Amino acid sequence: MQWIDVLGDSPPLLYSVTLALGLSVGSFLNVVILRLPRIMEAEWRSECAGLAGETATIGESPLTLARPPSHCPACGHHIRPLENVPILSYLLLRGRCSACSTPISPRYPLVEALTALLTLIVVWRYGLSIQTLAALPLTWGLITLALIDFDTQLLPDAITLPLLWLGLIASLFGIFTDSASAIIGATAAYLSLWVVYQLFRLATGKEGMGYGDFKLFALFGAWFGWQFLPQIILLSALTGALVGSLLIVAGRHDRDAPLPFGPYLAAAGWISLIWGQQINDAYLNTTGLA
Secondary structure, eight states, X not given: OHHHHHHHHOHHHHHHHHHHHHHHHHHHHHHHHHHHHHHHHHHHHHHHHHHTTOOOOOOSSOOOSSSSOOBOTTTXXXXXXXXXXXXXXXXXXXXXXXXXXXXXXXXXXXXXXHHHHHHHHHHHHHOSSHHHHXXXXXXXXXXXXXXXXXHHSOOOHHHHHHHHHHHHHHHHTTSXXXXXXXXXXXXXXXXXXXXXXXXXXXXXXXXXXXXXXXXXXXXHHHHHOGGGHHHHHHHHHHHHHHHHHHHHHTTSSOTTSOOOSHHHHHHHXXXXXXXXXXXXXXXXXXXXXX
């Protein structure tokens, strides 16, 4: 298509469009990160009420990703289009609601900026290719999963499972790996964490991680194949241990409180998406196994 040729011939234009896309997607991800856990909770309450033979209490306008429109949680002011421009609106409003001056969390523009940056890196790494077309929804899904897990210690199946299946479908076309490696990878990833979970529970009587972590790790096995699983689990474990220790030392996290593993697993998986082959090659060359 002609517009693809135009973007390919003009890197500044390509990266400008990429940044605009990333900022727009980041604005939407903020909505998903905030609302999806609440939607899930409302669904669970409804299901529990149904099992108990009770009638679930439903508001006049059930929460969805589209309804109600974005508004200030303090005063209910509906966010106008000009107040919803990624990053720019936050700066122009000086981080406050235009109606009641309640502070707006800086995490909103930070998520937009992070999404734009990671989107740009994906396009820089893979260019205008089928790999980019596949890697972008994976990147956006990982950002969402990481932040939801950080907030709620939940990894929603509504995001994890479609991405897992998308990875298996991508393997049919050899986009990142072949089908055999993907199937073995997804199976080995899930079972390996499941075994660790069971052994830890038998040894301590506690649950060291959740089933969402198994599915997220299996997702990476489906996308990249079994060959990348060791580096992903090692990177995530080292990062989680380091960050967790720093938080405990700084008094920002209780030693006995659970620490979500999903954000570190998601970060390690994304690193493998961008630099995984180089990491594997460097290890093999260092150990003389290449």
